[in-house]
Amino acid sequence: TNQTYLSNVVNRYFGCHLKELVNTYRVEYAKELLRSGKCPPEELPQRCGFLSRSAFYAAFKKVTGVSPQRYMKYGQREKLSEPTEYV
Incomplete structure (x- = not known):
């Protein structure tokens, strides 16, 4: 099928642009990796399909409202076990 x-x-x-939808799934995957501890934070952008660290950080903050570091900090302190919610 064509992109248009x-x-x-x-x-x-889905009520959003294709790029937003893809980034939402990528960030959800990053959250899973962070919770599981199976991926070092510096490898997250590449492992989740982002071409740059800055694009990853911007998308992560847009989807979650916090930076990956803050997400990890909250997760460790509060033992987050939130259900994955897709758009």
């Missing part, structure tokens, strides 16, 4: 068609379908059914 896929983008229109995502806009209609």
